[in-house]
Amino acid sequence: MHIAIGGQNFILLPVLILIGVFFGGVLQGTLVPEMDVRQMVLLLQMSVMMTGLILGGFAFMAPEIAEKRFGDIKLLVAQQPYLPIEVKRIYFLIYVKDILFYSTIILAPISIGLLGAAALPMTDFTVIGVAVLAGCMFLTFTLGFALAFAISMAYIRSKGLGSALIGSLGALVVLAVLADIPVKWIVPPVGLNLLKYSGADIGTAFALGMMSFSAIMAFSAMAIAFSKEKWESKEHTAESILDRTEERFSFTGFDSLLVAKEFLDMKRSGGTAKIAFTFVMPMGALFMIKILSDTISDELAFGPEFYALTMGFFGMLIYYMISGSDYLNSYQVLPISPADVIRAKLKLHFMMSALVSVLMAVGIGLLFVDAMAMFVALPIVLIGSVFMGVVMAYLTGFRTAEMLLEPKFLALFTVLGALPLSMAAALYGVLGRDEYQDLVQFMLMGIAIYILAGTYVYYSRIENRWMHESFVR
Amino acid sequence: MKVIVAENIVKQFGDFTALSGVSMSIPQGSFYGLCGPNGAGKTTLLKILTSQIAPTSGNAFIFNFNVMQDPFKVKKEIAIMPETESPPSFLTVEEYLYFVARIREMENFEGKIGEWIDFFKIEEKRETLCKDLSKGMRQKVMLAATLMPETSLVFLDEPFINLDPIFQRKVRAYLANYIQRGGTIFMNTHILEIAEKLCDRLAIINRGVMIGEGTMSQLRSRPNENLEQIFMRLVGGADQYYMDGFDYEG
Numbered sequence: 038m039h040i041a042i043g044g045q046n047f048i049l050l051p052v053l054i055l056i057g058v059f060f061g062g063v064l065q066g067t068l069v070p071e072m073d074v075r076q077m078v079l080l081l082q083m084s085v086m087m088t089g090l091i092l093g094g095f096a097f098m099a100p101e102i103a104e105k106r107f108g109d110i111k112l113l114v115a116q117q118p119y120l121p122i123e124v125k126r127i128y129f130l131i132y133v134k135d136i137l138f139y140s141t142i143i144l145a146p147i148s149i150g151l152l153g154a155a156a157l158p159m160t161d162f163t164v165i166g167v168a169v170l171a172g173c174m175f176l177t178f179t180l181g182f183a184l185a186f187a188i189s190m191a192y193i194r195s196k197g198l199g200s201a202l203i204g205s206l207g208a209l210v211v212l213a214v215l216a217d218i219p220v221k222w223i224v225p226p227v228g229l230n231l232l233k234y235s236g237a238d239i240g241t242a243f244a245l246g247m248m249s250f251s252a253i254m255a256f257s258a259m260a261i262a263f264s265k266e267k268w269e270s271k272e273h274t275a276e277s278i279l280d281r282t283e284e285r286f287s288f289t290g291f292d293s294l295l296v297a298k299e300f301l302d303m304k305r306s307g308g309t310a311k312i313a314f315t316f317v318m319p320m321g322a323l324f325m326i327k328i329l330s331d332t333i334s335d336e337l338a339f340g341p342e343f344y345a346l347t348m349g350f351f352g353m354l355i356y357y358m359i360s361g362s363d364y365l366n367s368y369q370v371l372p373i374s375p376a377d378v379i380r381a382k383l384k385l386h387f388m389m390s391a392l393v394s395v396l397m398a399v400g401i402g403l404l405f406v407d408a409m410a411m412f413v414a415l416p417i418v419l420i421g422s423v424f425m426g427v428v429m430a431y432l433t434g435f436r437t438a439e440m441l442l443e444p445k446f447l448a449l450f451t452v453l454g455a456l457p458l459s460m461a462a463a464l465y466g467v468l469g470r471d472e473y474q475d476l477v478q479f480m481l482m483g484i485a486i487y488i489l490a491g492t493y494v495y496y497s498r499i500e501n502r503w504m505h506e507s508f509v510r
Numbered sequence: 511m512k513v514i515v516a517e518n519i520v521k522q523f524g525d526f527t528a529l530s531g532v533s534m535s536i537p538q539g540s541f542y543g544l545c546g547p548n549g550a551g552k553t554t555l556l557k558i559l560t561s562q563i564a565p566t567s568g569n570a571f572i573f574n575f576n577v578m579q580d581p582f583k584v585k586k587e588i589a590i591m592p593e594t595e596s597p598p599s600f601l602t603v604e605e606y607l608y609f610v611a612r613i614r615e616m617e618n619f620e621g622k623i624g625e626w627i628d629f630f631k632i633e634e635k636r637e638t639l640c641k642d643l644s645k646g647m648r649q650k651v652m653l654a655a656t657l658m659p660e661t662s663l664v665f666l667d668e669p670f671i672n673l674d675p676i677f678q679r680k681v682r683a684y685l686a687n688y689i690q691r692g693g694t695i696f697m698n699t700h701i702l703e704i705a706e707k708l709c710d711r712l713a714i715i716n717r718g719v720m721i722g723e724g725t726m727s728q729l730r731s732r733p734n735e736n737l738e739q740i741f742m743r744l745v746g747g748a749d750q751y752y753m754d755g756f757d758y759e760g
Contacts, residue, residue: 272642279605283612294612298601305600305639363599369562370590370656371613372582505581507563509595 053447055146055153062154062162074161075234078170082227085144085174089181090321092139097189097310128264132186132257136179144174169233176226176249183256190263192310198263225249275305295373295381302362303385311358316393319351320400341401345414346462348397349421350455355393356386356426360437369508376500378508379434383426383496390422421458424488428454431495434503439510453491457484511538513663513694514559519568521554521718528554529565529718536711538662541685541695543709545702545741551718552698553593553667559696560590560665572663586614591656593667593698596648599641603632603651606640610655619658626654629684630677646672653681657688664688666697670704682708706737714744721745 065077148171155162184206192199213223221228225248232242282297289296303311323344359382368378397418402411432449433440440446461484464477514536521529529551536542546552557563559570561581570577572584597606604623611619627633630650635643640651649672656664670678685695685708699705705712706726713723722729722744729740 273639274637275602275639277602277604277608277637279601279608294609298598298609301605302598302600366595367592367597369595370560370585370592371610372585373613374582509562 050444050447051142051146053444053451054143055150058147058150059153062151062160063157065160074166075231078166078230078234079227081147081170082174082177082224082230085147085178086181086224086227087321088139088143089178089183090185092135093182093185094189096186097192124266125261125264128190129261132260136182139182140175140178144171144178147171147174166233170230173226173230176229176253177224179253180224180226180249180256183253183260187256187259187263190260194263194265202259221245222248225252273305289381289384292377292381292384295378296384299359299362299381299385303359303389306362312389312393315351315355315358315389316396319348319354320397323348323397323400324404340465340468341405341407341410341414342417342465342468343462344401344404345398345417346421346458346465348394348401348414348418349425349458351393352386352390352422352425353429353454355389355422356382356429357437357441359386359389360430360433360435365435365508373508375434375503375506375508379430379499379503380496382435383430383499386426386430387423390419390426394419394422420488420492424492425454425458427492427495431499431502434499434506435508436510453495457487457491460484461488512536513538513573514542514696515571516555516559517569519555519558519565519570521551521558521563522566527718529558531568532715532718532720533568534713534720534723536694536696538694539689539692540711541689541709542697543705543712544696544698544715545700545705545712545737546715547745549717550715552715555715556590556665556667556696556698560588561585562590587661588663588665589656589659589661591652591664591666591669593671595652597640597643597651597655599639601640602637603627603640603643604636606651607655607658610658614659616659622658626658629680630654646674649673650677657684660693662692663694664696666695666699668699669697670699670701678704702737702741712737714741716745 148167151162151167151170152164154160155164155167188199188202188206191202210223219228221231222245225245229242229245229249232238232245279294279297279301282301283294286293286296286300365378368375394415398411398415401414401418402408404410428450429437432446432453461481464481464484468474468477468481512535514534516532516534519529519532520527532551532555544552544555554563558565559572559577561572561577561584564578573587575583575587577584597603598609601609604627607623607626608619611623616622627636630653632647632650632654635647638647640648643651649669653669656666669681673681682704689695689710697705697709711723711725712729714721714729722740726737726740729737729744731740731743735743
């Protein structure tokens, strides 16, 4: 629904993942000696679960994606009135296709990369361990994808139904945690994988396997059952408030009109849900990682800075939402500078980042049951989020969705944005744990300077990079 | 004064040549009509002249501004009605006209917005999100946004295609009046009857090559030849290449 299968893009993303995982696997013992294979597997599984949740959650925005252009539904899913095929069947095919596609371009290269690492004598990975991991990753990813897809479909069909489903599942998880039910029974594929390292007994493995399979089948059935029978566009009206909105944003400077327009685009294209998405998803991930890392391994108890930096990554999600809120073809015939449009999007990004960062900092404070953690986390989340947004805006402008899988963009984004932030997160993770403290602190200082200076430099270079670009391709 | 000048414009998309050596010179006050079959290069030429895309080679000037070097100045001086683009999805009709007026730095535009909403009789759609408008309504909104700023040069790409006969007639009358007031129009159209009625200069383009240009009398090969007949004659081989034996002399 939201991906394009193209030759070069299709090949290079998995290649990048494969190389990254291979070197990560080989250097893991050197870079993070405290973390054993079991802990790495746990983190990997949680990342895969989150990836499944996020990608399945894209279905949440299907109506906006489908209808935003010209008021018509343009995608395959909306061709049902003209074709002898049921919408549910189209959804089912998209659902299966997406799981296979993402498994091919994400899970397969991770597995192959780790197999490569396992072949080298200096690593602790084994071929059997990687094979078990690969199978369990597929189950974990599919479970996350199916869960998010089912909730999205329920929410699109009826907000009440969607909210009830989220509430019920959330309550079940909370009850399970309160009742001290082991995590392996809450996320069965992860538990199944970890059995490999805690002594597998066939009965438990079979039970966890069956639970994983049953949960996936149940959520898949719900996803398809909740999908709409047919698509219909409705006529939406709204009070004309662009002039007042422009006044409200007059503090943003000369491009307040564009900021106001971006704000209305966000608001009217399901903005509340989008903000919730950019907050709930990362917070869900954070809570899950924290609970699991605390429960299963004490050594993985990271500080609030680590979590704050991890949350900063999601600034790219906020910019992605703003960047794709509407097509800009109509700007092509007006005297509007592309750089002004990108800056307007970024200004809205800054405002949304501030809001989401405060919420995240409160979440981190609650997680650590410590008010100081909240104050420590707030500037880190905010700076991280703004930095990621600026890098994303500088590199992709108003074409974020199109360029997301382009190899050139991915490589640049990795080097300029993702790498410094993830290095900072990793360094915070080991701060206070080894003998190279001075070096770690020095490196953290260097990265902080880069992030602050980079935010300024990339923002000021948007004009030069985008001034001659066209709004249409 | 020449307001549009094109010199040997070539545009290639990969191996496909969309325009090969198109030149033109259009004086102020003209109603210039560009006709041609589908894929002849009409929209490509209009996009080049309005700084939307760059030519592969050649030069074009609008009010003496180079379309490649001064795209922002060109777009400030002209108004463009695109063939397919729509107004922003999530603005209401009224908001889009406000947006255009503010972007174009129009003064005292509040009354103008009301006038154009009334001209196209879209009062009841004033607060409808543009994404939910019908094709014809969107065309009206785009036309209103194009004509409202009253720039002295207007580019129109198939402006009548989705309009009902009532509004085709009303817009024709407005455009004729606009020319009388000294405006200049460059219009792409398939509707030859309208082009013949409105335009004082006409050009016919086929497969990227300008194959005829001038007034109706200059284009005629015999007395009383109408534009459709001229078009069929000039496009050349129409009977064989395009018609495949299907023809209707209504």
